[in-house]
Amino acid sequence: MALGQQEGQQEQGQHPAASITAAAARAPRILFLLGPAFVAAIAYVDPGNVAANLTAGARYGYLLVWVLVAANAMAMIIQYQSAKLGIVTGHSLPELLGGRMRTASRRSFWVQAELVAAATDLAEVIGGAIALQLLFGLPLLLGGVIVGVISMIILAVQSRRGQRPFETVIMTLLGVIALGFLAGLFVSPVNWGDAAAGLVPRFEGTDTVLLAAGMLGATVMPHAIYLHSALARDRHVPAGGDNPHAGRTAASIRRLLHATKWDVAAALVLAGAVNISMLLTAAANLGGVTGTDTIAGAHAAITAALGPVIGVIFAVGLLASGLASTSVGSYAGATIMAGLLTVRIPLLLRRVITLIPALIILGIGVNPTWALVLSQVFLSLGIPFALIPLIRLTGDRMLMGPFANRTVMRIVCWVVAVLIVGLNVALIGLTIAGGLGP
Template identity: 45%
Template sequence: MSSTESNKKLQADAQDVLEGKSKKGFFARLLPFMGPAFIASVAYVDPGNFATNIESGAQFGYTLLWVILASNLMAMLIQTLSAKLGIVTGKNLAEHCRLRYPRWFVMALWILMELVAMATDLAEFLGAAVGFNLLLGVPLGVAALLTAITTFLILALERYGFRSLEAVITGFVSVIAISYIIELWIGKPDWSQVWFHTVIPQFKGSKSILLAVGILGATVMPHAIYLHSALMQDRIVVRDTKLLKRLFHYEIVDVVVAMGIASMVNGAMLIMSAATFHSRGLLNVGTLEQAYITLEPLLGKASSWVFALSLLFSGLSSASVGTMAGQVIMQGFMDFEIPLWLRRIITMVPSIVIIMVGVDPTKALVISQVMLSFGLPFAIIPLMNFTGDATIMGELVNAKPTRLLGALVTAIIIILNIYLLYSMIFTGA
């Protein structure tokens, strides 16, 4: 089926459901609306999450599990509002910024978001390369080439319609989730401690706060916020307010399911690290390579292979999604578009340089995730402004509780970033 035919069928199926004409079962009616949040959720299980979650679990055990839960609840709110902006207005977040902010501010935002996209791509590309390196035993340079080729192949699926790409990305997320179910089964964590630290907020010194900010930066991703609004703007087009509300409700289900899976995967990463490394006194397992090598003697060869496979699929899927997000950012802010393959080549360069000069991939991953957290307010604040404006959103404008909750989330992120900046400048943390 061609891209055009696939998109028309999706539109027709969705329209039937929204108008109450579909006679299919509940889950069959859900299918036309599922997918966009799964693409966005890849950003929440990218290799940067592996790095921060493994280091957090090894050093502090289960202590920071609550940060993962809190971060993913924030993500559900933010991604839902991003989707709503695209559904209601037919424009994505970057386009709204270009149309409504002064030119100088748009330029500054664009440059900042491009830097964020580069930091994101660094994490994703490095993660996939390390996955190939661990699984196949090839040098990192060769692994980087394999990553580039595979990413191009995944992006090429877009010519067959976005449903094909959504299916592949969802399959990758499923592999990552299944991998960590296996890791948890092998690792046998202390579930009483898991439940306790999931709901009870705690820190253990300034380093744990730094890692908490890293978890936040690796979880709530600026480029995913911009991307999700773009994924929804032309996917299912309806203009009737009643149908828009129904479409939005279906998209909430998509977000909750996708982000819920991402939350469980992130939690499983940290739990695996805590149960396997921290419980045995191995507090300094801070790199992906160390985790892979250490898992085998502790839990058997299967566990290390499963870890490497999940890392590879995470890197490949998130690298593809990151390239799409970069394209949305460029097109939205500058009204300028370049071919995806050219964008992929340009964004690969920093990652290849990092690999060639011998920089520790995991340290680069952690730093990139911390840097990403600085870009979050510049995605969240415009999103809250636009979705809280009745002249833009009409009847689907954010309700007062949503506006208050959004303001609280934004404040938390800004406060954590200020603390991180202070720690890096004055304490060298």
């Protein structure tokens, strides 16, 4: 009887030694499946994040730490839902929306999604140009051109060699970004008591609402919501054929979803740590320092406070952020166009077209840091257009079958959507009232 029980436990995976062996065997498989979320996570550490987080820390210290923590928690939920949609259905979010909309609605939706992608690209090219100016003294316009050219090279890797090598390049750049922005935190005199107090949700005036919206737009980014469903589909769903479910079982899909949870958690914990470190570094070193209302000014203050080595590492992190995020942004724009318009243009051609607005902004001399912050506010306004359809689709049992969100998760997702939309409505009201400005 005892032997029979033991055999039964082994068959069910309950024997301790068997559980350890099975876990060890699963670990390499899970590691191999990681990647799509790390590409999407680049959107959460782009130059727009740098501008919004440094501005918030320099002006208001630790006040808005809670915004980053809440935004990162929301991002984990949202990005997993996007990846889940792509894995289960075998289609990207833009494809599913395009198949459900009439022609006029689909084109209108595409216009707003493209404007979001353009705002994303604006922030990323400007951020990379600022980094090149900090490192080598290059003019911003020339820096923008160089960022565009290098991003074309990165996109060529995806076009010619496929997604896996592209993921490797982007994950390497993400490591550089993390090093660049986490380095200063280890030598900053952070007041951890005040940082903990910053976890209490509150605002202080209309400007903090603008910054909170910018931080939210820079963290929960709409183009990443569209993109992650395509990344997960392209990595995990067999290509070809009209039936994306061919050759797949419910058990295999569950395994993929389990690996995706780890992918999203690891990628966004890293991205969240980078974002929070930016704000803490700014709060500890830039408060009361004049001239920190620009990234260049903040870089100078950080260099003066923490030393030239930290200043160089910071600028290198900013450059890696611009290069990686502009490449991912172009990929997202192509995904949006292909899904909503069923039109595909070469990634490199799209890169050239979307580079033009950023170069114009750099050429006419607009304050680049303020342009970055405003681009993130615009992105925040675009989140509901991606998020609300995502929640509805992942809760649709006809579409998702047994993998449709259950009641508790649907409620959580709708609470997230209400919070985001509420902040956006407040932002619009304050803007109309004339209470916001650079």
